[in-house]
Amino acid sequence: MSVKYLDGKVPEGPLKDKWNKHKFDSKLVNPSNKRKFKVLIVGTGLGGGAAAATLSELGYEVESFTISDSARRAHSIAAQGGINAAKNYPNDGDSIWRLFYDTIKGGDYRSREANVYRLAEVSNNIIDQCVAQGVPFAREYGGVLSNRSFGGAQVSRTFYARGQTGQQLLLGAYSAMMKQVNKGKLKIHTRMEMLDVVIVDGVARGIICRNLITGKISRHWGDAVILASGGYGNVYYLSTNAMASNASAAWRAHKKGAYFANPCFTQIHPTCIPVHGANQSKLTLMSESLRNDGRVWVPKNKDEKRAPNDIPEEDRDYYLERIYPSFGNLVPRDVASRNAKNQCDVGKGVGNTKLAVYLDFRDAIKRDGREAIEAKYGNLFEMYERINDENPYIVPMKIYPAVHYTMGGLWVDYNLESNLKGLFVLGEANFSDHGANRLGASALMQGLADGYFVIPYTIGRHFAEGVSKVDTNHPAFDEAEKTSKEKLDKLLNIQGTKTVDYFHKKLGQVMWDNVGMARNEQGLRKAIEEIPKIREEFWKDVKVTGDFDNLNMELEKANRVADFLEIGELMARDALMRPESCGGHFRDESQTDENEAKRDDENYTHVAAWEFTGVGKEPIRNIEELKFENVKLTQRSYK
Amino acid sequence: MSDIGLMNLKLKIWRQKNMTTKGKMVDYKLDGVSPDSSFLEMIDQLNEELVTKGEDPVAFDHDCREGICGMCSLMINGMAHGPESETTTCQLHMRKYKDGDTIVIEPWRARPMPVQKDLVVDRTAFDDIMVAGGFVDINVGSAPDANGLPIGKGNAELSMDAASCIGCAACVAACPNASAMLFVSAKVSQFALLPQGEVEKDQRVLNMVTKMDELGFGNCTNAAECEASCPKGIDISNIARMNREYLAASIKAH
Numbered sequence: 004m005s006v007k008y009l010d011g012k013v014p015e016g017p018l019k020d021k022w023n024k025h026k027f028d029s030k031l032v033n034p035s036n037k038r039k040f041k042v043l044i045v046g047t048g049l050g051g052g053a054a055a056a057t058l059s060e061l062g063y064e065v066e067s068f069t070i071s072d073s074a075r076r077a078h079s080i081a082a083q084g085g086i087n088a089a090k091n092y093p094n095d096g097d098s099i100w101r102l103f104y105d106t107i108k109g110g111d112y113r114s115r116e117a118n119v120y121r122l123a124e125v126s127n128n129i130i131d132q133c134v135a136q137g138v139p140f141a142r143e144y145g146g147v148l149s150n151r152s153f154g155g156a157q158v159s160r161t162f163y164a165r166g167q168t169g170q171q172l173l174l175g176a177y178s179a180m181m182k183q184v185n186k187g188k189l190k191i192h193t194r195m196e197m198l199d200v201v202i203v204d205g206v207a208r209g210i211i212c213r214n215l216i217t218g219k220i221s222r223h224w225g226d227a228v229i230l231a232s233g234g235y236g237n238v239y240y241l242s243t244n245a246m247a248s249n250a251s252a253a254w255r256a257h258k259k260g261a262y263f264a265n266p267c268f269t270q271i272h273p274t275c276i277p278v279h280g281a282n283q284s285k286l287t288l289m290s291e292s293l294r295n296d297g298r299v300w301v302p303k304n305k306d307e308k309r310a311p312n313d314i315p316e317e318d319r320d321y322y323l324e325r326i327y328p329s330f331g332n333l334v335p336r337d338v339a340s341r342n343a344k345n346q347c348d349v350g351k352g353v354g355n356t357k358l359a360v361y362l363d364f365r366d367a368i369k370r371d372g373r374e375a376i377e378a379k380y381g382n383l384f385e386m387y388e389r390i391n392d393e394n395p396y397i398v399p400m401k402i403y404p405a406v407h408y409t410m411g412g413l414w415v416d417y418n419l420e421s422n423l424k425g426l427f428v429l430g431e432a433n434f435s436d437h438g439a440n441r442l443g444a445s446a447l448m449q450g451l452a453d454g455y456f457v458i459p460y461t462i463g464r465h466f467a468e469g470v471s472k473v474d475t476n477h478p479a480f481d482e483a484e485k486t487s488k489e490k491l492d493k494l495l496n497i498q499g500t501k502t503v504d505y506f507h508k509k510l511g512q513v514m515w516d517n518v519g520m521a522r523n524e525q526g527l528r529k530a531i532e533e534i535p536k537i538r539e540e541f542w543k544d545v546k547v548t549g550d551f552d553n554l555n556m557e558l559e560k561a562n563r564v565a566d567f568l569e570i571g572e573l574m575a576r577d578a579l580m581r582p583e584s585c586g587g588h589f590r591d592e593s594q595t596d597e598n599e600a601k602r603d604d605e606n607y608t609h610v611a612a613w614e615f616t617g618v619g620k621e622p623i624r625n626i627e628e629l630k631f632e633n634v635k636l637t638q639r640s641y642k
Numbered sequence: 643m644s645d646i647g648l649m650n651l652k653l654k655i656w657r658q659k660n661m662t663t664k665g666k667m668v669d670y671k672l673d674g675v676s677p678d679s680s681f682l683e684m685i686d687q688l689n690e691e692l693v694t695k696g697e698d699p700v701a702f703d704h705d706c707r708e709g710i711c712g713m714c715s716l717m718i719n720g721m722a723h724g725p726e727s728e729t730t731t732c733q734l735h736m737r738k739y740k741d742g743d744t745i746v747i748e749p750w751r752a753r754p755m756p757v758q759k760d761l762v763v764d765r766t767a768f769d770d771i772m773v774a775g776g777f778v779d780i781n782v783g784s785a786p787d788a789n790g791l792p793i794g795k796g797n798a799e800l801s802m803d804a805a806s807c808i809g810c811a812a813c814v815a816a817c818p819n820a821s822a823m824l825f826v827s828a829k830v831s832q833f834a835l836l837p838q839g840e841v842e843k844d845q846r847v848l849n850m851v852t853k854m855d856e857l858g859f860g861n862c863t864n865a866a867e868c869e870a871s872c873p874k875g876i877d878i879s880n881i882a883r884m885n886r887e888y889l890a891a892s893i894k895a896h
Contacts, residue, residue: 073766078705128785132783181773
């Protein structure tokens, strides 16, 4: 089978006019016809929730599906720091162009120009919309909105609601959904997990779901299916993702033919609470906004025994400020993470495990007073103290990088449509806007942009082209239901000796060691060899208790880990086949003289969009060339 | 005595197969719990043991484990979210307990929130209340500029205080009357304090309160257990604000 060259369907014309022109060129669906089209949306986070509300406001028949007990629980809720927009309220030189440029550069030139420009363009509408919904953003005394700075930017463009921005934005989208439910225009299925997507003649026509309380399997048809099911960071077992965050919806779609793009692009967030021990279930993020005021340092001396506050200034190395004087502590996430790892690798790490660096607020408290710091970060400081039993107002925080976000995801074109017609992918589940590294406060922006302002226009194109009606008695539904049910039965029947978590932890360790912050050929080949072995053992020896017809969280977990055991292998393959370094993907073999990520623009300015050929079989690496007509590719520098 | 620092615990946990089966308390012994583990990691540890023995693990709700998603619950020794103030169960750590302790773990109990399995309850009633009026009726596309309407910092902060609610339902579980008034009043207050919520404020409070009563939640008798158990520190003065809003709206409606 040969490599395909994919068309991102980017509209012609100058960058600034593309989106407007595209909207005008898209055929409209007249208001009375919209109700004839049914849209199924998997996931109720910022992307899925915003899409559900907006599409139902437009008059489409919409059904949403979430694995949680309420649409309000989606993991978007955990985003702390903020959301970017090019409002330029602080008058500090921001513009749509600058937000676009920072995002493209931050992504290390591995994203699609036109998508990123559109994202920057609609960013301002998002803030307007959220304020109108009653999202209580932080404000100045004069009553106008406050902004703060985030990594990878030299302007203050981040809007925030204390350290709970994701929560407030999600509750905004959730309220909008509730409004539509009130009007009888939206149906939400809670505690329903998508098991498979149904494809008829290359077009997405429905989904198969399992009711997590009763075990009942159901069929749902739609004229379009939207996946907004989040990222795959939990492949690593330990991550900042929620426990139930999973890649299954996206992965099942991949196995049905949707291409998976750039799976190796994962983000390791620099400021997380370090690992405490073997029973640890997840990692907790400390918002990047802390780097506005906190200073990152390690002792100069490897054998330092003194408590942090006893270490005098001359024995501290504020390494980010030293190496990157112009961005200092606010370098992008990948750079900050890698530098923390480098410090620990040379033995300068702190704490019991030596796998941590200090994030110190002493100087900020001295400068602005404890009250000011408390107003900005109070809840984060409390959370830190609850987990670590140390007071960060007095003792510097200990932080270490952790898996946080996945830039890769299902391949989509400019319309956010995958290569399977009628299958749209939003938010973290798609690959499109962040390239090889996402800037802080851009995930919330992308999720809401996709859901509120992009999909409502682009989905109309699909319907305007005409879709034939299919019902749930179609053989494709029979087949999808049968294979889904068989898989679950098999998991219950193995009755081996080891728990699901045993395999998940084992996979996670292989991924962290070999497909983590720095990767090399040897490690990646090792991962590609080891993961199938773990997978094989899993299918022979996993033990899942409980039954099919009742709430069975062990079965749910097994079903998701089975997918992680496949996706992990693809991530390693993708990383191996991209021998350049870019953004979060750092190959030891490809560094500049100053140990920064060195891209290979000549050979790798493209998206790798993988095509599934069978479990354990070598997948096909399709390519979408990335064309940069408006920005010049440069070595990313934050010095 | 266990290994240095590790604890051995006695657990009494509510087990219930599904909504139609009767439940009961079951005793478990769990050894070797690290004081650095979170409370939920302690239950994970128990569940690993149960699965290995071929038993059904204890079902409990949890997700973000950062105290923000509102998924985790649990009555721990009779206290919603356990003994630590303004802390969700997922953020409670085992260092708060000592070797040999007995810990009683039960689900939220309130008629409008039935147990689905073990420690998992159905909180759909909260969504139903939100559907009745927990929103600003504005469609995407029609919003004015975000800075077009300045909002005083005081009210913006009070609104944010109320908006911090994570919808976990500890307030209902802690209340002797199973009242949902802290939850409802937090949403009513968030909007009542902002100009964006002003337009529909009368209808909103009437509809939400009516729905709350309809669903079978009890009334407020100022026990203030809700405030004491709220992991986000939602202030009981929100209930007073809701009552004022409700009274004003009722008078206007007549």
